[in-house]
Amino acid sequence: MHARLDQLLSLRDGEPVDGRVAAHVAACADCAATLAGVSTMRDRLRALPVAATEGGDGWAAVQARLATRARGLRRRTAAASVAAAASVVTLALLAALRFQESPTPPAAPAAMSTTVAELRARSQVLEAVLAALPDRPAVAREATAVPIDTLESQVQWLDHQLSTAADAMPAPQAEQLWRDRVEVMSSLVQLRYVEAQRPVL
Secondary structure (H helix, E strand, O other): OOOOHHHHHHHHOOOOOOHHHHHHHHHOHHHHHHHHHHHHHHHHHHHOOOOOOOOOOOHHHHHHHHHHHHHHHHHHHHHHHHHHHHHHHHHHHHHHHHHHHOOOOOOOOOOOOHHHHHHHHHHHHHHHHHHHOOOOOOOOOHHHHHHHHHHHHHHHHHHHHHHHOOOOOOHHHHHHHHHHHHHHHHHHHHHHHHHHHOOOO
């Protein structure tokens, strides 16, 4: 059985080895050739020129480059978030202006107060902002997906309440339902925006 590589390296470096191993290597042409090869490899490696590095082993320079890249990535991410937020705000403002500049909306029923009309207008602006957001991802985070689904169900329930008893509904009840709808829509827009900003991992 031939000598192992670690035994040959020990022989090469003058470290103690079992006498039987040393005797085998001395008598075995294959092991002697392998020992000569690892000795030659060591000599060639030692003869290689030393790589010139500025300021030590260069690890500090590598860390500095990584830190610079990380800062650049954070800046780009922050800029994208600001741009997306600005886009949503701009869309909301444009929707509000378009609503105000549009022809006179259909007259509300007599039972509807001015407050209800204002709440309806706010609800329409939120609808426009929601429509301007990107489509929901095919795979969503549970932390946002479940609340969004719940809020969408609440909007549907409020719309059902508002449509089924619109004519016979007392003004205070209608106002409360519209106020609830605006609050739910506002929460829905915020969550949809958060969902759009967080990539799914």
